[in-house]
Amino acid sequence: MGVLDSFRLDGKVAVVTGGARNLGYDMAEALAEAGAHLVITSRDISSAREAAGSLRKAHGAEVLPLALDVTKPRQVAIVAGKALAWKGHVDVLINNAGGGSGKSPAHLFERSTKDMDALLAANLNGALYCCQAFGRIMAKQGCGKIINIASIAALVGRDRRMYSRNGMLGQPIDYAAAKAGIVGMTQDLAGLLSPMGICVNAISPGGFARGQPKGFIKDYSHATPLGRMGRDGVDLKGAALFLASPASDYVTGHNLVVDGGFSMWK
Numbered sequence: 001m002g003v004l005d006s007f008r009l010d011g012k013v014a015v016v017t018g019g020a021r022n023l024g025y026d027m028a029e030a031l032a033e034a035g036a037h038l039v040i041t042s043r044d045i046s047s048a049r050e051a052a053g054s055l056r057k058a059h060g061a062e063v064l065p066l067a068l069d070v071t072k073p074r075q076v077a078i079v080a081g082k083a084l085a086w087k088g089h090v091d092v093l094i095n096n097a098g099g100g101s102g103k104s105p106a107h108l109f110e111r112s113t114k115d116m117d118a119l120l121a122a123n124l125n126g127a128l129y130c131c132q133a134f135g136r137i138m139a140k141q142g143c144g145k146i147i148n149i150a151s152i153a154a155l156v157g158r159d160r161r162m163y164s165r166n167g168m169l170g171q172p173i174d175y176a177a178a179k180a181g182i183v184g185m186t187q188d189l190a191g192l193l194s195p196m197g198i199c200v201n202a203i204s205p206g207g208f209a210r211g212q213p214k215g216f217i218k219d220y221s222h223a224t225p226l227g228r229m230g231r232d233g234v235d236l237k238g239a240a241l242f243l244a245s246p247a248s249d250y251v252t253g254h255n256l257v258v259d260g261g262f263s264m265w266k
């Protein structure tokens with residue numbers, strides 16, 4: 001197989017949780033461009049349907065939109081069953097659903113334990129449930145690729161002055177706890193599943209520019225060796241395709257940091 005062919009995913013089925021928008025959609029789009037059929041999940045089925053329509057139109061991909069709240073293990077099991085029944089195999093799982101604090105207070109001393117629990121449930125438990133349900137399917141197949149989306153928050157502490165001087169909430173400590181959990185889970189899961197033919201890896205993105213205050217973008221860019229924040233629609237696609245495709249068949253238990261070098265300068 002030529003090296004460019006090793007990045008193809010023709011006929012493979014890839015599941016992207018929270019894949020209806022932003023980074024999840026970008027990764028789904030990269031896999032669709034490489035020939036994959038996509039299962040796009042979202043808590044809101046209309047968002048999943050809309051994303052499915054865009055992927056079909058732009059890339060001629062076959063797409064199955066499904067409703068899923070990853071914090072609900074029963075829903076995860078049902079979605080895994082539907083994804084398998086669709087084409088008879090599931091080749092790639094991207095555990096993308098999650099995110100930061102939303103509009104809740106981020107500071108540890110002001111944060112409610114309810115918000116902490118919800119964040120951990122979405123970012124950590126949800127990925128764990130999906131690894132269990134889809135891992136079982138992949139183990140029976142004897143092959144598969146699991147990609148867990150972590151964050152640089154798993155690797156370095158953040159300079160909260162950068163957030164406060166730009167009038168931002170910042171990111172909660174529980175987010176770092178969840179994402180560090182994802183990195184640890186990825187390594188141990190790779191140890192368990194690699195002998196079954198399943199590669200398990202993580203991607204740790206840095207901050208992506210998405211309407212933050214100008215001062216924050218400037219400060220963040222200054223703290224980044226490559227001099228800028230990540231770009232939606234561009235900067236995560238290559239990493240996701242690499243880890244989803246045969247190009248990475250000898251890579252497992254790795255955390256691929258896509259942060260413009262931000263964590264290196266801390």
Ligand SMILES: NC(=O)c1ccc[n+]([C@@H]2O[C@H](COP(=O)([O-])OP(=O)(O)OC[C@H]3O[C@@H](n4cnc5c(N)ncnc54)[C@H](O)[C@@H]3O)[C@@H](O)[C@H]2O)c1
Nearest residue numbers: 018022023024069070096097098099122151205206207208
């Ligand atoms: N944006 C960044 O700068 C950045 C940096 C590092 C890591 N990440 C991680 O990348 C992933 C995607 O980030 P994004 O910026 O595209 O976030 P986003 O908020 O735009 O998208 C995350 C998706 O996950 C979904 N989601 C949240 N909770 C869910 C639940 N319980 N069940 C099902 N779906 C749920 C959301 O509805 C949304 O569609 C997240 O895991 C995030 O933590 C993002």
